[in-house]
Amino acid sequence: MYFAVISIFPEMFATIREFGITGRAVTQEQVTIECINPRDYTTDNYRRIDERPYGGGPGMVMMAEPLSKAIEDARLRAKEYGCRVDSEHCPVIYMSPQGQTLSESSVVGMTYYDGMILLCGRYEGIDERLLSQYVDMEVSLGDYVLTGGELPAMVLMDSVIRRLPDIMGDDKSAEQDSFVDGLLDCPHYTKPHEFAGMAVPEVLLSGHHANIAKWRFAQQVSRTQTRRPDLWQAFTPTVEQAKWLEALAKADKK
Numbered sequence: 691m692y693f694a695v696i697s698i699f700p701e702m703f704a705t706i707r708e709f710g711i712t713g714r715a716v717t718q719e720q721v722t723i724e725c726i727n728p729r730d731y732t733t734d735n736y737r738r739i740d741e742r743p744y745g746g747g748p749g750m751v752m753m754a755e756p757l758s759k760a761i762e763d764a765r766l767r768a769k770e771y772g773c774r775v776d777s778e779h780c781p782v783i784y785m786s787p788q789g790q791t792l793s794e795s796s797v798v799g800m801t802y803y804d805g806m807i808l809l810c811g812r813y814e815g816i817d818e819r820l821l822s823q824y825v826d827m828e829v830s831l832g833d834y835v836l837t838g839g840e841l842p843a844m845v846l847m848d849s850v851i852r853r854l855p856d857i858m859g860d861d862k863s864a865e866q867d868s869f870v871d872g873l874l875d876c877p878h879y880t881k882p883h884e885f886a887g888m889a890v891p892e893v894l895l896s897g898h899h900a901n902i903a904k905w906r907f908a909q910q911v912s913r914t915q916t917r918r919p920d921l922w923q924a925f926t927p928t929v930e931q932a933k934w935l936e937a938l939a940k941a942d943k944k
């Protein structure tokens with residue numbers, strides 16, 4: 691999968707290009723992450739990419755022209771990589787609090803793209819004419835304001851890369867994470883057997899895989915009910931999960 695990030699701070703993306711599972715995906719050429727600096731598309735000596743806002747007000751606004759040239763170049767590179775460069779297969783995504791909030795389900799949907807061009811704003815934002823001309827989708831991390839779009843872009847790329855095939859080693863690992871089946875994740879334990887006077891739940895040492903699976907599901911259910919009642923309201927169990935829920939309800943009544 692191809693990612694182009696348009697940012698005045700390309701060095702920030704070493705975080706996902708050089709470390710961990712995403713770094714390994716780059717090394718193994720399962721993904722490509724190209725950083726494109728809009729300053730490289732300026733024509734003045736100061737490599738200016740921002741200006742005072744029309745209408746006055748605080749801060750600066752990112753100018754349209756350097757960004758438009760950067761996006762056009764990103765599209766050429768995406769095409770060279772083999773992407774079908776259109777909004778359905780390689781969208782231009784602007785990271786913004788005004789966007790749709792990123793979720794595990796929208797992340798999974800993005801894994802089917804050939805690639806994506808991520809636009810990272812700074813300052814007060816980007817000239818609206820650039821956004822209306824080029825942006826296919828705005829995506830938000832949540833209802834808070836950051837200093838720039840780079841961290842949201844890295845979060846989006848990290849969450850998409852880990853859901854690509856053959857990235858997590860054991861694809862089931864990604865499927866069992868929080869939110870994947872609409873529930874929060876279960877607790878996890880490893881060595882040593884005792885820590886701070888607390889032992890590992892016996893069922894996890896039993897080797898009885900069916901009982902372990904049921905225990906983990908029960909933990910997911912109780913955590914989701916107590917911590918995220920909104921998720922629990924929206925949860926739709928599978929046929930097997932519905933049977934387990936029925937058994938849990940009967941056990942609670944005893």
Ligand SMILES: CN1CCN(C(=O)c2nonc2N)CC1
Pocket residue numbers: 785786787810811812813814815816829830831832833834835836837838839842
């Ligand atoms: C111009 N710049 C403003 C700050 N910003 C965000 O707060 C943000 N991005 O994605 N989710 C968010 N929340 C990125 C864009």
